Amino acid sequence: MVKVLYVVGLGRSGSTILSNSLGQIEGFFSAGELNFLWRHNVLENRLCGCGRPFHECATWQEIMRRAFGSPDEDFAREMIRLQRAGTRTRHIPLMLAPGGWRQMEGRIGKLLVSYGRLYAAIGKVTGSRVVVDSSKEPAHGYAMSHAPGVEFYTLHLVRDPRAAAYSWQKKKRQPDTENREYMFSSPPARSAVMWNAWNAAAEALWRKTPDRYLRLRYEDFVSNPRVSFERILKLVGEEDARIPLTGERGVELGVSHTVSGNPNRFETGTVELREDRRWQKEMSPRDRALVTALTAPLLSRYGYALSPSTRAL
Template identity: 35%
Template sequence: MARVIFLGGLGRSGTTLIERVLGEVPGICAVGELVHLWQRDLRDDEKCACGSHFWGCDFWERVGIAAFGGWHRVDVHRVLALRELVERTRHIPRLATRVPAGYADLVREYADYYVRIYEAAAAVSGAEVIVDSSKHSALAHVLRYATRVEPALDLRVLHVVRDARGVAYSWTKNVLRPEAAADEMTRYSPARSALLWTAHNAAFSLLRRRGVRVRTLRYEEFLADPEATLRRLVTFAGLDPSAVDLGWLERDQVTLSVSHSAAGNPMRFTTGLVPLQRDDAWRTHLAPRQRAVVNAVCAPMLKAYGYELGVKR
């Protein structure tokens, strides 16, 4: 049975850093945002975080053989068609209820591709736990169906939340994707990101009510005490925190090694010493009107997660 920590939340919430830190723990293997593997890696042959292109990466070659007998045997068009049918935010209301048998078969077929990769990555890496930082709430709801069939999936969702104002400001930045020449990451207006922040976080709350093991973590809490937070996450992953050496993790910095993150934020390519510090540039750079919009949209959930609305510039 594959044991998976699914990192959920809206992008720009710190999930990539948390994924990388978790991936340094012995017994845990972080594989990046698998939701993008089908298009960016199998189809477009973008770079793995190790620096090799996906089709030339030894780790992913072995995973493909273990999972499918080789990546060439995967019908990428079929996977992307299934994704369109079942793994979209608009499908969450249907996924959260009792779906018709025919539709459930499609959901399980799509989920099975991920289960195979999780099991193969665990076998190739020798890890007990796989971290998938796909973030998409719809995919988390899809994976819930994989917990009901054999081989079952031990799904544990780490729901990462960051202050919506900080997330909104981050989505306005121009961020290049080094693995894709002349390509930039998506940008959203503060109003758009506020709506997405609310929708995605609400979807993970709904997932908890459907019986999935969900732990919510505020990104700011992780940065305030990385070691204590990581030990709690190691426990959540089902490992013994007392047996884990965290000498590579300090209060204000972490040492990151090369990973095999398949897709995600450009930070997945970063190695060596990385500072652990809050990015509160939004307090001075997010325009008052934009902040007011985010506050208006996100106020109920900001309060629920313990964020203050009346933060001074």
């Protein structure tokens, strides 16, 4: 049975560097954002992390062959339809309601079986014990935790919402699209509301499985990656695996086979894990105050100071 480590949390929270760092551990495979597999890769043929178009990547073609034979566009569109029918944020209230999951499972049973096959095929083809899925969406992750044949673990990644909001304002080009389009951006108020919603949802959805759930702050990961890696390895029962560090903060990134995500997924070579604090100087006082006010309750819960210039430990 393959283990799946699902990274949940709002985008722009450091999930790409965390997931790709985990992918350097022997027996771990960083798959990228598998929730976008059908649209971005099967239909749009975007680049794999190795730099090849998805349909030309031998690793992914063998994974898809083993899992589904030869999935066509109709199959991909059906998977997208099922995702819309049961793995969106709007479905979280039903997931949490008494008996709600049974209704949801009836809608998306084929999707769950398909992802169970996908995870298993990734493990077989890559020789991995742990598949890192950085899809981040809470509802999608909770649904995938019910995929058959999967030992599912959740890594809840949290970043200071002001840092995340600052990052969401920046424009980033997508190198794997024909017209080099920009990644989706978001104004501070919207990203703050999403930060609240996704983090609260992650806690609510996995509160009944604390032995399969770990919350990790991005700031703690980059300040003390060794301890963070140890906590993650303990979560998934892989304590004997070698931590992928060179020195205290360096990670040697090899070529990945991530299917979707931040453009940083194409980065290779030695990377120093360090916090990006540009937001503290460059984010406008108005935006900082707005995000702080909107996220104040969870800021304290997650150990962040209300003052944007300092942070509680």
